Amino acid sequence: MEPYLFYVMAATSVVASLYLIFEKNPVFCALYMVFSFINIAVLYVLLEAQFIAAVQVIVYTGAIMVLFLFVIMLLMVNVEQKQKDDLPFQRIPAMILGFVLLVVMGLTIKSKIFQGKEGEYTSAKVESIGHTQLIGKLLFTDYLLPFEMTSILLFVAVIGAIILAKRKV
Amino acid sequence: MITLTHYLVLSAILFSIGVVGVLIRRDAIVIFMCIELMLNAVNLSFVAFAHFLHSMEGQMFVFFSMTVAAAEATVGLAIIIAMFRNKDTVNVDNMNIMKW
Numbered sequence: 001m002e003p004y005l006f007y008v009m010a011a012t013s014v015v016a017s018l019y020l021i022f023e024k025n026p027v028f029c030a031l032y033m034v035f036s037f038i039n040i041a042v043l044y045v046l047l048e049a050q051f052i053a054a055v056q057v058i059v060y061t062g063a064i065m066v067l068f069l070f071v072i073m074l075l076m077v078n079v080e081q082k083q084k085d086d087l088p089f090q091r092i093p094a095m096i097l098g099f100v101l102l103v104v105m106g107l108t109i110k111s112k113i114f115q116g117k118e119g120e121y122t123s124a125k126v127e128s129i130g131h132t133q134l135i136g137k138l139l140f141t142d143y144l145l146p147f148e149m150t151s152i153l154l155f156v157a158v159i160g161a162i163i164l165a166k167r168k169v
Numbered sequence: 170m171i172t173l174t175h176y177l178v179l180s181a182i183l184f185s186i187g188v189v190g191v192l193i194r195r196d197a198i199v200i201f202m203c204i205e206l207m208l209n210a211v212n213l214s215f216v217a218f219a220h221f222l223h224s225m226e227g228q229m230f231v232f233f234s235m236t237v238a239a240a241e242a243t244v245g246l247a248i249i250i251a252m253f254r255n256k257d258t259v260n261v262d263n264m265n266i267m268k269w
Contacts, residue, residue: 002171003170003171006171006175010175010179013179013183014179014182014183014186017183017186017187017190017206018186020186020190020199020202020203020206021186021187021189021190021193021194021199021203026196026198026199029198029199029202030202033202033205033206036183036206036209037205037209040183040209040212040213043176043179043213043216044213044216046171047176047216047217047219047220048220049216049219049220049228049231051228052212052216052228052231052232055232055235056212056235059235059238059239060205060209063239063242064205064238064239064242067242067243067246068198068201068202068242068246071198071246071249071250072198074250075198075249075250075253075259090192090193091193094189094192094193095189095193097188097189097192098185098186098188098189098192099185101184101185101188102181102182102185105181105184105185106178106181109174109177109178109181110174114173114177114218116218116222116224117222118222118223118224119222119223119224119225119226120223120224121223121224121225122223123223126225134225135225135228135229135232138225138229139229139232143229143233146233150233150236153236153237153240154236154239154240156240157239157240157241157243157244158243160243160244160247161243161244161246161247162247164244164247164248164250164251165247165250165251167254
């Protein structure tokens with residue numbers, strides 16, 4: 001069951017991402033992006049990261065997609081208006097370079113340099129503590145400083161967004 | 170059996186698609202979506218490493234990188250709105266006043 005689920009989700013997320021970069025209408029682009037991200041959330045569940053999967057769905061479909069759609073509709077990006085491409089010759093080299101990048105990354109993965117020390121949190125142990133409890137415990141012990149920095153970052157982002165987007169008074 | 174390599178290859182494919190999208194699109198909003206796609210590809214490899222190495226560090230990093238992605242989306246879309254106010258377009262080819 002699990003291998004099939006992986007292949008189906010991987011294939012749909014790749015296809016949705018391809019649609020994202022070739023689709024002309026930005027509203028559909030946002031929806032394809034979210035479709036791809038939900039497939040990735042299913043892969044997180046397969047990787048026993050249930051909390052991350054839930055956060056992925058909440059943050060990306062609940063917050064970021066709505067934000068994108070709001071901006072697209074606010075700016076009324078015209079769908080019918082043919083976007084004139086000033087650099088049409090850039091498309092083919094971009095795809096070739098993207099493929100080269102993929103090949104280089106594939107060779108790196110194949111070279112088996114990704115060996116690491118095994119950690120202590122095996123599936124059984126995570127299961128016994130509870131995944132979300134474990135993340136909560138780590139956030140308030142080992143990762144307390146980054147966690148507090150994150151709150152400052154979000155605060156600064158909110159203020160920055162308001163100042164950037166507000167009209168001159 | 171699905172191994173770490175499968176997840177890393179998928180992550181590499183998604184990342185490359187994001188890179189190509191940034192290079193071929195002219196619409197600032199879609200370029201932004203492609204950047205989000207690249208961030209997600211990297212998050213996927215983080216979670217895969219965390220799972221196969223029995224560690225929690227990868228998942229903590231994903232948690233923080235999602236926060237950064239949310240903050241980045243907010244500020245970036247605000248910049249796009251400011252850009253649209255000044256130029257009446259979101260096409261990145263028209264944003265060339267800093268070019269020599």
